Amino acid sequence: MLGKLTIDALPFYSEIAMGGALITVLGALGVVALITWLGRWRYLWTEWLTSLDHKKIGILYVTLALIMLVRGFIDAMMMRTQQAIALDSHGYLPADHFDQIFTSHATIMVFFVAMPFLVGLFNVVVPQQIGARDVAFPFMNSASLWLTTSGAALVMTSLVIGKFSTAGWSAYPPHSEAQFSPGVGVDYWIWAILVSGVGSMLTGINFLVTVVKRRAPGMRLMMMPLFTWTALCTSILMVFAFPALTVAAALLGLDRYLGMHFFTDGDGGNATNYISLFWIWGHPEVYILLLPAFGVYSEVVATFSGKRLFGYESLVYATAVITVLSLSVWLHHFFTMGAGADVNAFFGRVAPLIALPTGVMIFDWLFTMYRGRVQFSVPMLFALGFIVTFVIGGMTGVLLAVAPVDYLMHNTTFLVAHFHNMMIPGALFGYFAGYQYWFPKAFGFRLEEKWGRRAFWAWIVGFYLAFMPLYILGFMGMPERLERYYVASWQPYLIVAEFGALFIVCGITFLAIQLAVSIRDRAALAVSTGDPWNGRTLEWATASPPAAYNFAVVPHVHGIDAWWAMKQAGTAAHRPARFHDVILPDDSSAGVALGATSFVFAFAMIWQIWWLAAVGGLGMFAAVLSQTFRDHAEYRIAASEVEAIERRRTVPPLASAVPT
Amino acid sequence: MTDAVITPGPGEETEAERAIDEKAYGFWVYLISDSIIFALLLATFVVMSHNTADGPGGHTLFRLPQTFAQTMLLLASSTTFGFASVAIAAGQRWRTLSWLSVTFLLGFAFVIVEISEFYRMAVAGAGPWRSGFLSAFFTLVGTHGTQVSVGLVWIVLLGCEVALRGLNPFVASRLSRLGLFWHFLDIVWIGIFSVVYLPGIL
Numbered sequence: 055m056l057g058k059l060t061i062d063a064l065p066f067y068s069e070i071a072m073g074g075a076l077i078t079v080l081g082a083l084g085v086v087a088l089i090t091w092l093g094r095w096r097y098l099w100t101e102w103l104t105s106l107d108h109k110k111i112g113i114l115y116v117t118l119a120l121i122m123l124v125r126g127f128i129d130a131m132m133m134r135t136q137q138a139i140a141l142d143s144h145g146y147l148p149a150d151h152f153d154q155i156f157t158s159h160a161t162i163m164v165f166f167v168a169m170p171f172l173v174g175l176f177n178v179v180v181p182q183q184i185g186a187r188d189v190a191f192p193f194m195n196s197a198s199l200w201l202t203t204s205g206a207a208l209v210m211t212s213l214v215i216g217k218f219s220t221a222g223w224s225a226y227p228p229h230s231e232a233q234f235s236p237g238v239g240v241d242y243w244i245w246a247i248l249v250s251g252v253g254s255m256l257t258g259i260n261f262l263v264t265v266v267k268r269r270a271p272g273m274r275l276m277m278m279p280l281f282t283w284t285a286l287c288t289s290i291l292m293v294f295a296f297p298a299l300t301v302a303a304a305l306l307g308l309d310r311y312l313g314m315h316f317f318t319d320g321d322g323g324n325a326t327n328y329i330s331l332f333w334i335w336g337h338p339e340v341y342i343l344l345l346p347a348f349g350v351y352s353e354v355v356a357t358f359s360g361k362r363l364f365g366y367e368s369l370v371y372a373t374a375v376i377t378v379l380s381l382s383v384w385l386h387h388f389f390t391m392g393a394g395a396d397v398n399a400f401f402g403r404v405a406p407l408i409a410l411p412t413g414v415m416i417f418d419w420l421f422t423m424y425r426g427r428v429q430f431s432v433p434m435l436f437a438l439g440f441i442v443t444f445v446i447g448g449m450t451g452v453l454l455a456v457a458p459v460d461y462l463m464h465n466t467t468f469l470v471a472h473f474h475n476m477m478i479p480g481a482l483f484g485y486f487a488g489y490q491y492w493f494p495k496a497f498g499f500r501l502e503e504k505w506g507r508r509a510f511w512a513w514i515v516g517f518y519l520a521f522m523p524l525y526i527l528g529f530m531g532m533p534e535r536l537e538r539y540y541v542a543s544w545q546p547y548l549i550v551a552e553f554g555a556l557f558i559v560c561g562i563t564f565l566a567i568q569l570a571v572s573i574r575d576r577a578a579l580a581v582s583t584g585d586p587w588n589g590r591t592l593e594w595a596t597a598s599p600p601a602a603y604n605f606a607v608v609p610h611v612h613g614i615d616a617w618w619a620m621k622q623a624g625t626a627a628h629r630p631a632r633f634h635d636v637i638l639p640d641d642s643s644a645g646v647a648l649g650a651t652s653f654v655f656a657f658a659m660i661w662q663i664w665w666l667a668a669v670g671g672l673g674m675f676a677a678v679l680s681q682t683f684r685d686h687a688e689y690r691i692a693a694s695e696v697e698a699i700e701r702r703r704t705v706p707p708l709a710s711a712v713p714t
Numbered sequence: 715m716t717d718a719v720i721t722p723g724p725g726e727e728t729e730a731e732r733a734i735d736e737k738a739y740g741f742w743v744y745l746i747s748d749s750i751i752f753a754l755l756l757a758t759f760v761v762m763s764h765n766t767a768d769g770p771g772g773h774t775l776f777r778l779p780q781t782f783a784q785t786m787l788l789l790a791s792s793t794t795f796g797f798a799s800v801a802i803a804a805g806q807r808w809r810t811l812s813w814l815s816v817t818f819l820l821g822f823a824f825v826i827v828e829i830s831e832f833y834r835m836a837v838a839g840a841g842p843w844r845s846g847f848l849s850a851f852f853t854l855v856g857t858h859g860t861q862v863s864v865g866l867v868w869i870v871l872l873g874c875e876v877a878l879r880g881l882n883p884f885v886a887s888r889l890s891r892l893g894l895f896w897h898f899l900d901i902v903w904i905g906i907f908s909v910v911y912l913p914g915i916l
Contacts, residue, residue, distance in 0.1 A: 190736045190740060191736070191737075191740060255747055258743075258747075259740050259743045259744055259747070260740070262740075262743055263736055263739055263740045263743065266739070267732075267735070267736050267739060268736075293743055293746055293747050294746070294747075294750060296747070297747050297748075297750040297751040297754065298750070298754055300751065301751055301754045301755060301758075305758070305853065308842075308849065308853060309849075312842060312843060313843040314842050314843055314849035314852075314853070315765075315767070315843070315844075315845055315846040315848075315849045316758070316762075316846060316849050316850070316853075318846075320767070321767045321844075321845055321846060322762065322765030322766060322767035322769075322845040322846025322847055322849075323765070323846045323849075324761070324762065324765065324846060327758060327761060327762070331754060331758070334754070637729060679871075682871075682888075683875060685730075685884040
C-alpha cells in the first residue's frame with residue numbers, strides 16, 4: 055500500500071537529522087499559521103499563486119531562490135564546521151550524514167537557488183526591456199515556476215521523510231546505482247532533477263520565443279539591452295543542454311528501477327557514458343548561470359557610470375561566442391577519466407578559449423567606467439567586487455584547463471575553490487546586483503543603502519576568507535568532500551574558512567535586515583517617478599511597480615538605450631492622445647495544480663507507491679489538459695481603465711529624468 | 715475619461731494570429747529539444763551496441779519483416795496525416811476526421827507491433843535488464859514508441875475537438891503542431907531504422 059515507505063523513514067536515528075526535520079516542518083507550519091492568522095490565503099491564491107503576470111511569477115521565483123539559499127547555506131555551514139573540527143576525530147557528523155549534506159548543498163544551490171534566481175530576474179525584467187506586455191506563453195511560465203517549486207519541495211521533503219542522496223550533486227555511478235545506494239536518496243535526487251528540469255526547458259523555450267517574437271516595433275536584435283541578450287543566449291542553452299541532463303538522470307533511474315545496465319559495473323554497462331551525458335549538460339549549465347549575471351553587470355555598470363556601454367557589439371558577440379563554446383568543452387570536467395591524450399589535448403585547447411570572450415567583457419566593463427561618473431551604489435559594489443574576484447577564478451580555471459595540471463588538482467579543494475569562485479562572485483553577486491537594482495522596479499521603493507553595503511562587504515570578505523584557504527589546501531593535496539582527516543597542517547586553513555562562512559552568515563543576515571528595514575521605511579524609499587537610477591533601458595519607462603500591462607502604449611525603438619534616448623529627446627513624458635484596450639492572460643490555477651500533482655507523482659515514484667503515482671500522473675495530465683483547449687484565456691482592461699491608471703502616475707517620468 | 719472609447723488597439727485583430735505564430739515557433743523549438751533527446755539516446759545506443767554481455771545481439775533478435783512492416787505503417791500514417799492537413803486547409807471537418815482516424819489506426823498498429831516485438835524479446839530472455847546493449851535498445855525504441863503513443867492520445871483529443879467544435883484557426887493550429895510532431899517521429903523512426911535495425915539485420 056505504501057511501497058517502501060514505513061515509519062523508519064522518519065529521522066529518529068539521529069538528533070541532528072531530527073533537528074533539521076523539525077526546523078523544516080515547524081518552518082512550514084509557521085508560514086501556514088502566519089498566513090492563516092493574517093487571513094491572506096485568498097489574496098495569496100488569487101493575486102500570486104494563480105497569477106500569470108510575468109512580474110509576479112518572477113517575484114515568486116526570486117522568493118523561492120532566497121528561501122532555498124538559506125537552506126543551502128545551512129548545509130554549507132554544517133560542512134565548514136565539521137571540517138574545522140574533524141582533525142583526528144569524527145567531528146559531530148557521521149560520514150553518511152556529511153555525504154548527504156554536500157549532495158543537498160550543491161543540488162540546492164545549482165537547481166533551486168541559482169536557476170530560480172536568474173529565471174526570476176528574466177521574468178521581472180526581460181519583457182519590460184523589450185517593450186512587451188507579457189511573455190509568449192504565460193501559462194507555461196506558471197507551469198515552469200511550479201515544477202521548479204515541486205523539485206525544491208522534494209529536496210526539502212527528503213530532510214523529513216527518508217534520506218537524501220550521498221552520491222554528490224553529479225550522482226556519478228557506480229555509487230549512485232541501486233547496488234551501492236539502495237535507499238531512496240538517489241531517487242529523490244533523480245526526481246527533483248527531472249521535474250525541475252522540465253520546468254527549466256519550458257522556461258528556455260518561453261524566453262527564446264518571447265525575445266525573438268515580442269520585441270517592440272523597431273527594436274532590432276542589435277538594439278536589445280545586454281541583459282536581454284544574455285537571456286536569449288541562456289534560453290538557447292537551456293533548450294539545447296537540459297535534454298542531456300534529462301537523459302542522464304532518466305537512464306540512471308532506469309538502471310535503478312528496472313535493473314537496466316546503462317552505467318552498472320558489468321553486464322555491458324559503462325559508467326563513463328553517464329559522466330559524458332551529465333557534463334554535456336553540466337558545462338553549458340555553468341554559462342546558463344553566468345551569462346545572466348554578465349547581463350546584470352552590463353546594465354548596472356552602464357547605468358552607474360552614466361555612460362553608454364563601451365563596446366556594446368563586442369559584448370554581444372562575446373556572449374554569443376561563449377554560448378557556442380560552452381557546448382564544446384564538457385570533457386574538461388573529467389580529464390582524469392582516461393579518454394586518451396588526443397581527446398584531452400583537444401578539450402584542453404578549447405576550454406581556455408572561453409577566457410577570451412570573458413576577457414573582452416571584463417575590459418568592456420572597465421572601459422565603460424573609464425571617465426564615467428561612477429556612483430558606488432550597492433549594485434555597483436557587487437559589480438566591482440565581481441570584476442576583481444572573478445578574474446582570480448578565471449585564471450584558476452585556465453590553470454585547471456591544462457590537462458596535466460588537472461591531474462594534480464582534480465577532486466581537490468582547489469577545484470572546490472575554483473567553482474565557488476565562479477558561482478559566488480560570478481553568478482550570485484550578479485543576481486544580488488540585479489536584485490538590488492531591479493527591486494524598486496518590482497515594488498516601487500528602493501532597498502536601503504546602508505545595510506546593502508554591509509551585506510556586500512560581509513559577502514566579499516566572507517568569500518575571500520572561505521575560499522582562498524581552499525585554493526591553498528588544494529595545493530597541499532587535500533581532497534574535496536572529506537568528513538575527517540589526519541593532516542594537522544590543514545586545520546588552520548579550514549578554521550579560517552569557517553570564519554569566512556561566519557562572515558557570509560552576516561551577509562545573509564544583513565540582506566534580511568535590509569529587506570525588513572526597507573519595507574518599514576518604504577514611504578521614504580519610494581520611487582515616485584519609476585526611474586530611480588536614471589536608467590537607460592526600456593524597463594524604466596514603465597511605472598514602478600508596473601501596471602499589469604507594463605506599457606499603456608507599446609513604444610517604438612530606434613536604437614540601443616531606448617529609454618535614455620527618449621529622455622534625451624524629451625519625449626519620455628509624452629502621453630498618448632488616446633488609449634486602447636489591453637488584453638492580458640487570465641489567472642489559472644492549473645500551474646499550481648501541475649506543480650502539486652507532479653510532486654505527488656514524484657514522491658510516489660520515489661517510495662514506489664504505484665497507485666499514488668498513477669493518481670499523480672493522471673492529475674498532471676488533467677492539469678495540462680485543462681489549459682490545452684482554452685483559446686481565450688485572457689481578460690480585457692478597458693481603455694478608460696488604462697487611462698485612469700496612467701493618470702494616477704502622479705509624477706510624469708520627465709520630472710527627474712532629465713540627465714544632470 | 716472623455717476619449718476613452720473601447721476600441722481594438724492597433725494590430726489587435728491579429729492578436730490571435732500572433733499567438734498561433736508564436737506557438738508554432740515555440741513548438742519548433744521544443745522539437746529541437748526533443749531531437750537532442752533522441753540524438754543522445756541514439757549515441758548511447760551506438761556506443762553500447764557491442765555491450766551484449768554474452769547475451770543475444772541484434773543479428774539474432776531483429777526481424778526484417780516486422781521492422782519493415784513498422785516502417786511502412788508509420789510512413790503511411792504520415793501520408794494520411796498529410797491528407798488530413800489538406801482537408802483541414804479546405805475546412806472539411808468530416809474528411810479531416812476520417813483521415814485522422816486512419817492515421818490513428820496506422821499509428822496504433824505500429825505501437826501494437828512494437829509491443830509484440832518487445833514482448834517476444836523479453837520472454838526469450840532478451841529483456842532490457844539482460845545487457846547494456848538491450849537496455850539502450852529498449853530505451854531508445856521505447857522512448858520513440860511512448861512518444862508515438864502520446865501522439866495517439868493527442869490525435870484522439872483533437873479528433874474529439876474537431877467533432878465537437880468544428881475547425882477554427884485555433885483547432886487548425888493545434889492540428890498543425892500535432893502534424894509537426896507526427897512527422898518528426900516519422901523522421902526519428904527513419905534514424906532508428908537505419909542506425910539500430912539495419913546494421914543489426916544486415
